[in-house]
Amino acid sequence: MRLPGRPTKDGGAKGGGRTRGPRPVEPSRFSSYDVLGEAVAGVLQRPARSALTALGTVLGVGTFVAILGLTATASSQIDARFNVLSATEVTVEDVAQDQDEFAGPGFPADADARIERLGGVQHAGVYYEVRLDEGSAVRSSPVGDGADGQQVDVVAASPGALQAAVPDLVQGRLYDDYHSRTKERVAVLGASTAARLGIATLETRPAIFIGDEPFTVIGIIGDVERKAELLMSVVVPRTTAEDIWGAPQDSGTHMLIATDIGAAQQVAYLAPTALRPDHPEYLRAVAPPDPKSLRSKVTSDLNQLFLVLAGICLIIGAVGIANTTLVAVLERTGEIGLRRALGARGRHVTVQFLAESGALGALGGLVGTSLGTLTVVAVAVVRDWTPVVHTATVAAAPVIGLVIGVLAGLYPAWRAAQIEPAEALRR
Numbered sequence: 001m002r003l004p005g006r007p008t009k010d011g012g013a014k015g016g017g018r019t020r021g022p023r024p025v026e027p028s029r030f031s032s033y034d035v036l037g038e039a040v041a042g043v044l045q046r047p048a049r050s051a052l053t054a055l056g057t058v059l060g061v062g063t064f065v066a067i068l069g070l071t072a073t074a075s076s077q078i079d080a081r082f083n084v085l086s087a088t089e090v091t092v093e094d095v096a097q098d099q100d101e102f103a104g105p106g107f108p109a110d111a112d113a114r115i116e117r118l119g120g121v122q123h124a125g126v127y128y129e130v131r132l133d134e135g136s137a138v139r140s141s142p143v144g145d146g147a148d149g150q151q152v153d154v155v156a157a158s159p160g161a162l163q164a165a166v167p168d169l170v171q172g173r174l175y176d177d178y179h180s181r182t183k184e185r186v187a188v189l190g191a192s193t194a195a196r197l198g199i200a201t202l203e204t205r206p207a208i209f210i211g212d213e214p215f216t217v218i219g220i221i222g223d224v225e226r227k228a229e230l231l232m233s234v235v236v237p238r239t240t241a242e243d244i245w246g247a248p249q250d251s252g253t254h255m256l257i258a259t260d261i262g263a264a265q266q267v268a269y270l271a272p273t274a275l276r277p278d279h280p281e282y283l284r285a286v287a288p289p290d291p292k293s294l295r296s297k298v299t300s301d302l303n304q305l306f307l308v309l310a311g312i313c314l315i316i317g318a319v320g321i322a323n324t325t326l327v328a329v330l331e332r333t334g335e336i337g338l339r340r341a342l343g344a345r346g347r348h349v350t351v352q353f354l355a356e357s358g359a360l361g362a363l364g365g366l367v368g369t370s371l372g373t374l375t376v377v378a379v380a381v382v383r384d385w386t387p388v389v390h391t392a393t394v395a396a397a398p399v400i401g402l403v404i405g406v407l408a409g410l411y412p413a414w415r416a417a418q419i420e421p422a423e424a425l426r427r
Contacts, residue, residue, distance in 0.1 A: 361405015
């Protein structure tokens with residue numbers, strides 16, 4: 001008969017029994033699948049709060065995508081407008097009296113014809129504001145007939161200046177070289193000026209009085225592409241104005257030149273010499289800015305301004321996620337303590353809360369990217385533009401949301417990992 005061995009210190013039997021040591025404890029594990037499942041469960045547990053938390057990221061990322069998309073879309077439109085208008089406009093100023101106080105007018109009588117001989121010039125003309133006597137006003141009836149006068153600017157312009165402004169006629173016609181050559185007393189009004197003077201139609205051949213001088217209204221302008229101040233003025237031929245009120249005595253005379261695309265710089269360089277070969281310094285030509293550099297500056301300024309706004313929205317979204325995640329940590333202290341008591345480590349808790357905040361950020365980034373892209377398309381359709389959204393912007397926006405969510409959850413996740421199991425379970 002085999003006697004049982006005596007028990008040893010480690011709990012085994014001395015003699016015939018086998019000696020066994022303590023069974024090792026297997027470390028707890030937190031797989032990627034578990035992390036994803038816990039993050040989704042945490043987000044869906046309180047859907048309303050999760051939606052409000054992600055709203056800040058939605059606004060920030062959506063603003064980010066919309067700003068970059070609208071800026072890229074508008075760039076082509078800005079470029080086209082600069083090419084058609086600003087890049088084809090040259091202004092020449094009379095600075096004769098600045099050079100010599102005894103000098104006469106800088107522009108010669110045939111200034112329009114001289115400039116139109118230059119290559120690349122479409123239309124050109126001299127214009128200036130007429131200095132009326134004090135008390136003179138514009139009326140639609142003679143003085144003494146009971147009609148009050150209107151204080152309206154009177155602009156003397158040669159026919160080429162009116163054509164260079166590219167007017168949109170509502171009624172009638174523009175005056176031409178014949179009216180200018182014969183010094184006809186005709187006038188063209190802006191639509192708002194005509195309304196102020198009570199002129200609604202030209203069928204009755206209305207007349208206006210500038211001071212005591214009568215003028216027949218032959219045209220009403222609804223809009224212009226250049227020199228918008230003409231819409232608020234009464235425009236008369238330059239030769240007629242000089243015949244009635246005399247030549248301008250100051251340096252307020254200008255010339256407006258409309259050129260072909262690409263010819264503006266050369267025309268601006270040649271204009272002073274073509275007008276006054278004896279004294280080109282009496283005239284100063286203002287060349288249009290480089291449309292590419294101007295567009296780049298405008299686009300850069302818009303980008304900087306709106307990206308600051310998008311950054312503010314992203315910061316607000318990050319603060320919202322951080323605040324909600326921290327509140328969730330406080331509300332789920334008991335759950336965290338139970339997890340720790342069952343073997344979860346501090347880093348497992350940290351990863352769980354980072355995954356939840358990152359999921360909210362990524363979800364907000366995806367929704368914000370979609371809304372931002374739809375905003376760009378909607379604005380482009382309304383404005384009849386071609387929508388432009390760079391692929392890099394669409395790809396980076398959800399990643400930005402994810403990064404914001406993770407960064408916002410760092411502190412709450414760290415706080416959750418510091419909770420001791422015993423203390424948590426006592427609450």
